Amino acid sequence: xxxxxxxxxxxxxxxxxxxxxxxxxxxxxxxxxxxxxxxxxxxxxxxxxxxxxxxxxxxxxxxxxxxxxxxxxxxxxxxxxxxxxxxxxxxxxxxxxxxxxxxxxxxxxxxxxxxxxxxxx
Amino acid sequence: xxxxxxxxxxxxxxxxxxxxxxxxxxxxxxxxxxxxxxxxxxxxxxxxxxxxxxxxxxxxxxxxxxxxxxxxxxxxxxxxxxxxxxxxxxxxxxxxxxxxxxxxxxxx
Numbered sequence: 001x002x003x004x005x006x007x008x009x010x011x012x013x014x015x016x017x018x019x020x021x022x023x024x025x026x027x028x029x030x031x032x033x034x035x036x037x038x039x040x041x042x043x044x045x046x047x048x049x050x051x052x053x054x055x056x057x058x059x060x061x062x063x064x065x066x067x068x069x070x071x072x073x074x075x076x077x078x079x080x081x082x083x084x085x086x087x088x089x090x091x092x093x094x095x096x097x098x099x100x101x102x103x104x105x106x107x108x109x110x111x112x113x114x115x116x117x118x119x120x121x
Numbered sequence: 122x123x124x125x126x127x128x129x130x131x132x133x134x135x136x137x138x139x140x141x142x143x144x145x146x147x148x149x150x151x152x153x154x155x156x157x158x159x160x161x162x163x164x165x166x167x168x169x170x171x172x173x174x175x176x177x178x179x180x181x182x183x184x185x186x187x188x189x190x191x192x193x194x195x196x197x198x199x200x201x202x203x204x205x206x207x208x209x210x211x212x213x214x215x216x217x218x219x220x221x222x223x224x225x226x227x228x229x
Contacts, residue, residue, distance in 0.1 A: 035218075037165075045157070045165065045208050047218040059216035095164055106212050107155035109176060111164035 002026040002110040004096050009115030012086055020081040022096030022112050030054070030074040033104015036081045037111075038092035048094070051079060053102045064090075086119045093117075123147050123211050127221035133229040136199050142224045144192040144209035153213035156185055156194045159223070160205045168207075169194065196226075204228050 008020040022034070036048040049060045049070040058070050069082040079096055093114040100106035124147040134140045144154070152172040157165040167176040169185035172192060182197040196203055209221040 039159075044223045045159070045210075045220045047210075047216075047220065050216070050218075061217050097165075105215065106153075107167055107170035107176075107210070108157075108165070109167050109170075111166075113164055 002098065004098065004110055004112035006094065006096050006112035006115040009094065009117045011118045011120060013121050014087060014119055016086055017082070017084045018086060018117060020083070020094055020096075020115055020117070022079045024077045024079070024098070027098070029077040031101050033099035033102060034070075034072060034079040035097045035099050035104060035108060036070060036079075036094055037097055037108070038090075038094045039114075040089070040092040043092075046092075049081065050099065050104045052104060057103070083117070086117075088119050091117060091119050122217055123150060123214050123219050125209055125211055125219050125221035127207075127209060127224045129224060130222075131225045131227060133227050134199055135229045136201060138199055138229075140196040140199055140203075140226055142194040142196075142207055142226070144187075144194070144221050146190045146192075146211055148214070149189045150211040150213035152188050153211060154185075154187070154192050155210045155212065156183075157208045157210065158203075158205045159208060165208070199226075201228075 003025045005023045035050045051070045067085045072079045095114045096112040097108035098110040126145045128143045154172045156169040159165045173185045206223045
């Protein structure tokens with residue numbers, strides 16, 4: 001069965017960096033676009049970033065452009081989110097999610113369990 | 122950016138009754154719309170995609186309808202496990218992919 005395991009969250013000071021990981025299993029990882037979605041405390045879901053199946057294309061929500069980088073290693077079935085220059089408003093539970101094949105455009109049919117990122121001094 | 126607006130913000134319904142949740146897009150998204158269920162401490166769960174297709178393993182009491190800018194999620198006979206927050210999501214015009222603000226479904 002499809003499984004996504006998120007990790008890497010923690011407490012970090014404003015301006016510092018953190019890297020999240022999501023290890024996938026149970027499907028042909030290299031064929032699927034992958035996303036990161038976050039939920040701040042008491043708020044709704046917010047899409048953060050997507051990476052195409054081959055890593056050739058990435059897109060970001062405006063608020064993280066230039067600070068966050070999504071990447072993947074298809075040999076390790078892993079997608080990453082490198083978060084730099086973190087701000088208090090980046091505090092959230094971060095979920096990786098599987099999109100549709102290739103570009104990932106479409107619904108998210110499987111999600112990781114989430115990893116909490118807290119940005120605080 | 123397409124803005125998704127859900128209504129009502131909170132819906133109070135008794136178990137066994139029908140619940141109707143609405144989602145409106147600021148411009149047409151065709152049928153490129155999904156619905157998710159979110160419970161505290163759990164990952165979101167895909168319910169409906171392509172506006173009306175139930176995801177794998179989703180009970181038949183969940184149904185979706187609509188196209189263009191107006192969409193509805195109907196839960197025909199509420200079970201105790203259905204009380205949660207529901208989000209719609211458009212994936213027609215992206216980036217960015219956008220979600221509605223959510224509808225909280227609570228027990229009356």
